[in-house]
Amino acid sequence: LIVARSIVTLTTDFGLSDHYVGVMKGVILNTNPEVDLIDICHEVRPYDLLDGAFAIAHAYRYFPPRTIHMVIVDPGVGSARRPLLVSADNHYFIAPDNGVLSLVYARAEDLTVRHITSSHYFLEPVSQTFHGRDIFAPCAGWLSRHVEPEKFGDPIADFIRFTAPQPKKVNDRLLKGVVLRVDRYGSLMTNLTPADVPELFTENPPAFKIIVGKSEVTRIKGNYSQGAPGEVFAILGSSGYLEISANRGSAAQTLAVGKGAEVGVVLT
Amino acid sequence: LIVARSIVTLTTDFGLSDHYVGVMKGVILNTNPEVDLIDICHEVRPYDLLDGAFAIAHAYRYFPPRTIHMVIVDPGVGSARRPLLVSADNHYFIAPDNGVLSLVYARAEDLTVRHITSSHYFLEPVSQTFHGRDIFAPCAGWLSRHVEPEKFGDPIADFIRFTAPQPKKVNDRLLKGVVLRVDRYGSLMTNLTPADVPELFTENPPAFKIIVGKSEVTRIKGNYSQGAPGEVFAILGSSGYLEISANRGSAAQTLAVGKGAEVGVVLT
Amino acid sequence: LIVARSIVTLTTDFGLSDHYVGVMKGVILNTNPEVDLIDICHEVRPYDLLDGAFAIAHAYRYFPPRTIHMVIVDPGVGSARRPLLVSADNHYFIAPDNGVLSLVYARAEDLTVRHITSSHYFLEPVSQTFHGRDIFAPCAGWLSRHVEPEKFGDPIADFIRFTAPQPKKVNDRLLKGVVLRVDRYGSLMTNLTPADVPELFTENPPAFKIIVGKSEVTRIKGNYSQGAPGEVFAILGSSGYLEISANRGSAAQTLAVGKGAEVGVVLT
Numbered sequence: 001l002i003v004a005r006s007i008v009t010l011t012t013d014f015g016l017s018d019h020y021v022g023v024m025k026g027v028i029l030n031t032n033p034e035v036d037l038i039d040i041c042h043e044v045r046p047y048d049l050l051d052g053a054f055a056i057a058h059a060y061r062y063f064p065p066r067t068i069h070m071v072i073v074d075p076g077v078g079s080a081r082r083p084l085l086v087s088a089d090n091h092y093f094i095a096p097d098n099g100v101l102s103l104v105y106a107r108a109e110d111l112t113v114r115h116i117t118s119s120h121y122f123l124e125p126v127s128q129t130f131h132g133r134d135i136f137a138p139c140a141g142w143l144s145r146h147v148e149p150e151k152f153g154d155p156i157a158d159f160i161r162f163t164a165p166q167p168k169k170v171n172d173r174l175l176k177g178v179v180l181r182v183d184r185y186g187s188l189m190t191n192l193t194p195a196d197v198p199e200l201f202t203e204n205p206p207a208f209k210i211i212v213g214k215s216e217v218t219r220i221k222g223n224y225s226q227g228a229p230g231e232v233f234a235i236l237g238s239s240g241y242l243e244i245s246a247n248r249g250s251a252a253q254t255l256a257v258g259k260g261a262e263v264g265v266v267l268t
Numbered sequence: 269l270i271v272a273r274s275i276v277t278l279t280t281d282f283g284l285s286d287h288y289v290g291v292m293k294g295v296i297l298n299t300n301p302e303v304d305l306i307d308i309c310h311e312v313r314p315y316d317l318l319d320g321a322f323a324i325a326h327a328y329r330y331f332p333p334r335t336i337h338m339v340i341v342d343p344g345v346g347s348a349r350r351p352l353l354v355s356a357d358n359h360y361f362i363a364p365d366n367g368v369l370s371l372v373y374a375r376a377e378d379l380t381v382r383h384i385t386s387s388h389y390f391l392e393p394v395s396q397t398f399h400g401r402d403i404f405a406p407c408a409g410w411l412s413r414h415v416e417p418e419k420f421g422d423p424i425a426d427f428i429r430f431t432a433p434q435p436k437k438v439n440d441r442l443l444k445g446v447v448l449r450v451d452r453y454g455s456l457m458t459n460l461t462p463a464d465v466p467e468l469f470t471e472n473p474p475a476f477k478i479i480v481g482k483s484e485v486t487r488i489k490g491n492y493s494q495g496a497p498g499e500v501f502a503i504l505g506s507s508g509y510l511e512i513s514a515n516r517g518s519a520a521q522t523l524a525v526g527k528g529a530e531v532g533v534v535l536t
Numbered sequence: 537l538i539v540a541r542s543i544v545t546l547t548t549d550f551g552l553s554d555h556y557v558g559v560m561k562g563v564i565l566n567t568n569p570e571v572d573l574i575d576i577c578h579e580v581r582p583y584d585l586l587d588g589a590f591a592i593a594h595a596y597r598y599f600p601p602r603t604i605h606m607v608i609v610d611p612g613v614g615s616a617r618r619p620l621l622v623s624a625d626n627h628y629f630i631a632p633d634n635g636v637l638s639l640v641y642a643r644a645e646d647l648t649v650r651h652i653t654s655s656h657y658f659l660e661p662v663s664q665t666f667h668g669r670d671i672f673a674p675c676a677g678w679l680s681r682h683v684e685p686e687k688f689g690d691p692i693a694d695f696i697r698f699t700a701p702q703p704k705k706v707n708d709r710l711l712k713g714v715v716l717r718v719d720r721y722g723s724l725m726t727n728l729t730p731a732d733v734p735e736l737f738t739e740n741p742p743a744f745k746i747i748v749g750k751s752e753v754t755r756i757k758g759n760y761s762q763g764a765p766g767e768v769f770a771i772l773g774s775s776g777y778l779e780i781s782a783n784r785g786s787a788a789q790t791l792a793v794g795k796g797a798e799v800g801v802v803l804t
Contacts, residue, residue: 023576026600033541046720078761
């Protein structure tokens with residue numbers, strides 16, 4: 001009988017220019033050398049809980065059941081904020097209780113949130129500045145060795161959760177959203193989904209304009225290469241959100257627009 | 269009997285600031301949890317097929333036989349461009365049919381290029397914007413589970429291939445090349461090889477000058493530390509090309525020259 | 537009997553924009569496909585031996601015993617500088633003999649430094665520009681297959697080591713240190729430890745000022761979130777050094793100070 005190795009993913013705002021991610025991996029491997037460590041993203045914007053919430057929410061479902069996801073965006077490290085072990089739809093999450101798992105909670109049908117209190121799993125002495133190393137990584141390691149979740153602490157109901165920015169219907173013709181992220185290609189991911197503006201996603205969409213920064217976008221495309229070179233257009237992005245993109249170019253640069261910019265959709 | 273785990277490498281222009289690479293890894297692991305995932309490079313210049321072609325061509329031969337190499341630089345995602353499964357000299361490649369494997373084709377002695385048509389391996393629904401996740405990753409996963417290549421689709425002969433920029437012999441004394449890449453150290457990798465200018469690589473090379481930007485390089489060194497601090501010189505780089513480098517410094521910065529710059533070699 | 541896979545870590549100044557790290561991993565896997573490859577850091581400042589020395593010294597102890605650590609910051613590649621295989625406190629290190637392991641040597645209680653001379657382990661032909669690929673990676677691969685250290689070469693005593701910058705006691709009230717690193721969050725890691733200024737780390741520290749750049753820092757905090765937004769303060773960092781940090785902000789940016797800046801601690 002060969003049992004598959006446990007998988008632990010890592011999502012952090014640590015960046016890759018320091019040794020911090022490597023140290024956490026060392027701690028996990030020191031607890032369980034037979035684990036597969038997979039980076040989801042370490043370039044979450046520093047201290048940005050919503051950015052971290054999006055990264056993990058868009059990624060975790062693609063992993064096998066029982067994957068353990070460490071999500072360490074932790075500006076409150078060393079304070080009273082609690083460490084959590086979350087079971088959600090047959091995935092595990094280890095993260096600080098600061099809302100960084102909010103979008104996981106929002107999608108989960110089966111959810112248990114535990115306050116990790118079993119300090120005998122921690123790396124001693126526990127620092128006040130790097131719980132990723134001293135608390136979260138060793139807990140991930142022990143969980144990957146099939147220690148049962150209930151051994152880490154009791155369920156809680158008052159965990160912190162926030163809501164992602166929601167589109168606002170100003171009137172029958174105007175919907176206002178926001179740019180949530182800009183990706184490497186300069187695509188602007190908005191908080192608008194097909195459910196918010198179903199008209200845009202019909203086969204023959206009505207005339208519309210999307211106002212972003214000082215520009216108007218009036219075309220929607222099915223794929224990037226349908227755009228003329230340099231043309232900026234709307235498209236359904238791979239995470240299920242309306243995106244403003246360009247073919248072989250950066251919409252963010254062309255429109256001089258970034259994260260947090262307002263996006264107005266006008267059906268004309 | 270312990271069979272070695274399959275290896276899947278990833279070469280993309282996705283960068284590391286988003287969750288895209290992590291998502292692809294999740295999909296592969298969800299198909300085959302017993303696979304080793306190795307990043308070759310995710311910083312291929314966005315949409316730059318030649319840059320991607322160089323990254324994979326310079327790396328794949330160092331991996332064990334039967335390694336599966338995913339190469340996703342895919343500006344035509346969602347269009348009619350075909351997904352490919354390529355067998356070349358006992359390595360496998362999974363990539364879009366846009367020429368990004370051209371330099372693999374050029375070196376392969378034993379080559380079979382298949383058009384992947386077996387859509388039952390794909391992740392449903394297939395998006396029009398992220399075939400790395402929906403088509404290429406699951407196919408890599410199934411291939412890593414030893415599904416036979418012929419199960420994915422039939423061989424084709426009209427796959428797209430391009431030629432890398434070739435040096436031009438202007439006259440007996442002047443050869444013109446180009447800077448193909450600038451690496452992290454600021455070394456300028458040209459498209460010139462010892463076969464193009466064998467004189468430079470003899471034990472006592474004749475007098476020469478290499479004109480790059482507004483500067484002339486007149487020395488060739490065997491290793492970096494032979495250069496004086498700040499001196500810019502020619503050297504045989506580790507990928508087999510003539511490079512313009514500096515000892516503990518950046519030739520690109522010193523010469524104010526980048527990718528695409530012309531390189532003239534004059535034997536005086 | 538299932539034997540755990542060997543672990544090889546990588547710490548380099550190669551960056552992630554090229555294929556160099558991927559190539560080294562291919563070479564290791566080609567020697568031993570059953571190895572786990574873990575990145576510690578590839579963003580060591582180019583050619584900066586002290587920066588590399590800190591990265592590996594702060595990380596290696598967290599890994600399991602018998603981990604093999606490749607540390608490739610190698611401006612002297614191709615010259616007469618020797619390749620080393622080091623055994624230190626039940627960890628292995630493979631690195632050039634240029635001092636990049638100095639801080640490992642400084643901490644090791646049990647130390648053997650070998651000059652790797654067994655060239656039959658090397659990848660032929662050995663280039664003069666990429667020993668990471670041609671010498672260090674294959675040696676790491678063979679060592680991970682449990683080839684005994686003594687097979688690689690004989691112990692030496694004249695290996696190169698340097699001392700990290702030490703704090704200077706100017707007088708009873710003034711201690712001078714230096715900023716060794718700036719991390720992703722903009723925290724300034726100094727070379728001062730609690731042993732150098734024990735007063736700061738008592739429960740009721742005396743009045744003090746830390747002079748960095750043109751600013752004075754007069755508070756010490758137990759964790760980041762104790763600081764007011766924008767406030768710059770001192771804190772005991774996770775690697776055991778005094779750091780100058782900010783809560784959800786960058787001390788480096790706020791103080792306009794970087795690596796190498798002088799840090800004066802004045803007890804008033």
